[in-house]
Amino acid sequence: MAMKTGYLIDMDGVIYRENQLIPGAADFIQALIATGTPFMFLTNNSAPTPQDLAVRLDHLGIHGIPPKQFYTSALNTADFLSETDPRCTVFVIGEGGMAAALHESKIANDAIRPAYVVVGEGAASMERLGKAHELIERGARLLATNPDNWCPVSSEKTRPGAGATAAFLEASTGRRAYYLGKPNGYMFHQARRKLASLAMSAPDNVVMIGDTMETDIRGALEAGMQSFLVLSGSTQLENVGDYVYQPTRILQTVGDLTEEVKTGQASDRLNSPAFAHNGAQGGRSGVRHQTDIFAFHKPRPRPAMTK
Numbered sequence: 001m002a003m004k005t006g007y008l009i010d011m012d013g014v015i016y017r018e019n020q021l022i023p024g025a026a027d028f029i030q031a032l033i034a035t036g037t038p039f040m041f042l043t044n045n046s047a048p049t050p051q052d053l054a055v056r057l058d059h060l061g062i063h064g065i066p067p068k069q070f071y072t073s074a075l076n077t078a079d080f081l082s083e084t085d086p087r088c089t090v091f092v093i094g095e096g097g098m099a100a101a102l103h104e105s106k107i108a109n110d111a112i113r114p115a116y117v118v119v120g121e122g123a124a125s126m127e128r129l130g131k132a133h134e135l136i137e138r139g140a141r142l143l144a145t146n147p148d149n150w151c152p153v154s155s156e157k158t159r160p161g162a163g164a165t166a167a168f169l170e171a172s173t174g175r176r177a178y179y180l181g182k183p184n185g186y187m188f189h190q191a192r193r194k195l196a197s198l199a200m201s202a203p204d205n206v207v208m209i210g211d212t213m214e215t216d217i218r219g220a221l222e223a224g225m226q227s228f229l230v231l232s233g234s235t236q237l238e239n240v241g242d243y244v245y246q247p248t249r250i251l252q253t254v255g256d257l258t259e260e261v262k263t264g265q266a267s268d269r270l271n272s273p274a275f276a277h278n279g280a281q282g283g284r285s286g287v288r289h290q291t292d293i294f295a296f297h298k299p300r301p302r303p304a305m306t307k
């Protein structure tokens with residue numbers, strides 16, 4: 001019997017960039033739906049709600065994805081609080097998706113004596129930061145939805161992310177934030193659990209598809225999942241070798257997977273060295289090729305995106 005694979009799929013840089021669909025992404029999702037392959041979108045962006053994301057995909061040409069197939073770092077934060085401290089109250093810095101997720105989990109807003117200051121994606125006013133600072137000084141604990149210091153806006157432009165906002169409060173209060181979202185294992189374990197409950201039965205193996213080494217690939221590895229890196233987003237091939245953790249496979253885009261999802265036949269091209277000694281499939285040509293590229297081309301690393 002064939003192994004049943006389920007996919008956790010990052011969005012920005014994997015499915016779209018700005019408001020442009022990545023070539024092949026719509027066909028890939030279509031193939032997943034047509035073959036009944038379990039999948040869920042997994043994003044560190046805590047600003048949108050699952051409904052917002054479903055609408056966005058719809059406008060880009062990927063239709064009919066139900067909101068329950070999106071898991072954001074805002075939902076992850078709400079799940080974390082409901083599980084670890086269900087009666088807590090919070091002061092939130094961030095946009096709609098965070099507020100909606102907390103509301104859904106019945107976690108109350110509190111500007112007087114909250115247990116946590118929660119920092120998510122979105123514009124933070126100096127006034128709001130000042131208030132958060134004051135509340136942390138009075139004992140509130142600092143929690144951030146994700147560690148991304150910056151996020152891509154377009155190919156030439158970035159904006160500050162929740163990690164940078166949390167870092168501001170870490171500096172002003174001398175306290176350390178706890179970061180949820182990818183690569184935190186809590187995000188991956190929750191996502192795997194949700195994926196299993198969406199599917200008729202739990203997939204035999206779960207693959208994370210992402211474009212960012214520090215979040216998607218690192219987190220998947222630490223959670224014991226396979227990871228496929230796509231080169232359609234934030235990571236260039238020549239930088240992959242700079243990381244200690246490596247993806248299971250490297251693909252140009254998710255479109256490279258469409259055929260094998262349709263046929264159920266895994267392709268063996270572009271496997272990275274990380275799993276070469278796994279033995280199961282025996283020796284492969286091609287495997288050494290990847291390391292050679294890295295050995296001879298070592299550019300200066302980009303500034304780290306996350307902490």
Ligand SMILES: [Mg+2]
Nearest residue numbers: 010012013211
């Ligand atoms: Mg991404």
